[in-house]
Amino acid sequence: MSEFTIRIPRASVAISEATLVEQLVEEGGHVNEGEPLFAIATEKVETEIAAGASGTVHWTSELETVYEVGAEIGVIQAED
Amino acid sequence: MENDRQGAAPSADVQRRLYELMVLMKAADDRLSKGIASGELQCVYWPPRGQEAIAAAVGVCLRTDDQLVTTYRGLHDLIGKGVPLVEIYGEMLGRQVGASRGKGGTMHIARPESGVAMSTGIVGAGPPVAVGLAMAAQRKGIDRVTVVSFGDGATNTGSFHEAANMAALWDLPVVLLCQNNLYGEMTPVEHTMKVETIAERAQAYGMPGVRVDGNDPLAMVAALEEAVDRARSGGGPTLLDCVTFRFRGHYFGDPMAYIPAEQMAAAQLADPVPSFRAALASTGICSEHELEELDQAAVAAVEEALATVLAAEPASADELSRDVYADPTNCPV
Numbered sequence: 001m002s003e004f005t006i007r008i009p010r011a012s013v014a015i016s017e018a019t020l021v022e023q024l025v026e027e028g029g030h031v032n033e034g035e036p037l038f039a040i041a042t043e044k045v046e047t048e049i050a051a052g053a054s055g056t057v058h059w060t061s062e063l064e065t066v067y068e069v070g071a072e073i074g075v076i077q078a079e080d
Numbered sequence: 081m082e083n084d085r086q087g088a089a090p091s092a093d094v095q096r097r098l099y100e101l102m103v104l105m106k107a108a109d110d111r112l113s114k115g116i117a118s119g120e121l122q123c124v125y126w127p128p129r130g131q132e133a134i135a136a137a138v139g140v141c142l143r144t145d146d147q148l149v150t151t152y153r154g155l156h157d158l159i160g161k162g163v164p165l166v167e168i169y170g171e172m173l174g175r176q177v178g179a180s181r182g183k184g185g186t187m188h189i190a191r192p193e194s195g196v197a198m199s200t201g202i203v204g205a206g207p208p209v210a211v212g213l214a215m216a217a218q219r220k221g222i223d224r225v226t227v228v229s230f231g232d233g234a235t236n237t238g239s240f241h242e243a244a245n246m247a248a249l250w251d252l253p254v255v256l257l258c259q260n261n262l263y264g265e266m267t268p269v270e271h272t273m274k275v276e277t278i279a280e281r282a283q284a285y286g287m288p289g290v291r292v293d294g295n296d297p298l299a300m301v302a303a304l305e306e307a308v309d310r311a312r313s314g315g316g317p318t319l320l321d322c323v324t325f326r327f328r329g330h331y332f333g334d335p336m337a338y339i340p341a342e343q344m345a346a347a348q349l350a351d352p353v354p355s356f357r358a359a360l361a362s363t364g365i366c367s368e369h370e371l372e373e374l375d376q377a378a379v380a381a382v383e384e385a386l387a388t389v390l391a392a393e394p395a396s397a398d399e400l401s402r403d404v405y406a407d408p409t410n411c412p413v
Contacts, residue, residue, distance in 0.1 A: 012333035052119065
């Protein structure tokens with residue numbers, strides 16, 4: 001079963017960290033690639049991040065926590 | 081001076097090649113953008129999406145030994161000039177397979193074998209380097225042409241002025257290729273210059289200046305062929321003002337709040353990749369089946385290159401002192 005690691009994206013050139021403010025798909029829920037998956041706050045901007053793959057979402061992160069760009073915050077397991 | 085595609089259109093093979101390059105540039109941008117947006121890929125990126133026609137025309141008009149100097153917004157230029165995708169993605173993602181062994185990053189991609197002398201991260205820094213390359217070719221008696229790519233904002237810098245003046249004075253074999261995407265970072269071009277066109281700046285230096293539809297690859301080929309021929313035959317430099325647009329803003333993640341919605345909508349209608357695809361279908365140069373094959377081949381080439389890069393080793397610390405000094409053993413580091 002293939003797995004897509006969910007990471008904090010470099011949403012803007014100058015950021016090094018971001019706050020995870022919302023998980024838009026619940027633990028164990030299904031997401032399709034391209035659909036909103038979570039939201040981060042950087043500087044004064046809040047950004048919704050789209051899923052990079054389709055499958056079942058498992059979170060390994062806490063809300064209102066600051067993570068470095070590239071940090072793993074969950075996985076999407078393909079349902080095949 | 082306006083360029084209106086005078087002369088014969090390029091052959092069917094050349095037109096097909098133009099589309100093949102353009103769709104590869106778009107596929108490479110799309111995949112990188114998707115990967116960065118989702119957190120899958122970690123790199124900085126200044127997307128050229130929308131400027132493909134210019135770079136594809138450079139690709140078909142230059143010889144491999146002709147030189148190109150480009151900028152941090154250079155993904156399309158590098159593909160056009162023949163830098164393998166693995167080396168471009170590899171450099172952007174900091175892997176040893178990168179063109180600069182992963183230590184240069186997005187802003188510093190060079191590949192002498194493909195005629196890419198350098199990429200620069202400093203706005204306006206390219207033209208003086210291109211003048212030096214062209215001067216070297218002239219003095220050595222090599223019939224090599226240098227093309228330097230830069231944006232509209234670069235033409236407001238002192239280094240552009242100095243380079244244009246010297247290139248014209250010495251009839252150097254260089255083409256000053258302005259990819260005029262109408263914004264210098266977040267500032268519209270009309271807020272930074274009094275003149276209406278960048279092309280007219282050429283008069284001040286005593287060289288031809290040509291405004292071209294930078295979204296039309298055939299108009300670009302016509303303008304570039306003339307400029308490259310002039311340079312190669314000793315006729316000196318040309319300033320090309322190639323009017324285009326960038327769809328993803330200045331840097332990846334740019335919210336683009338400063339771009340009026342009507343301007344973006346109009347630009348999307350003139351998107352060079354689907355426009356040229358439709359033109360090839362309507363003139364019968366490519367069938368829908370051929371176009372689909374080219375589209376799929378581009379996506380497959382991008383996925384294959386990305387898989388190779390992601391499996392490659394990160395840049396090595398051993399690289400830190402290499403390429404810094406001619407003989408690093410005798411220099412303190």
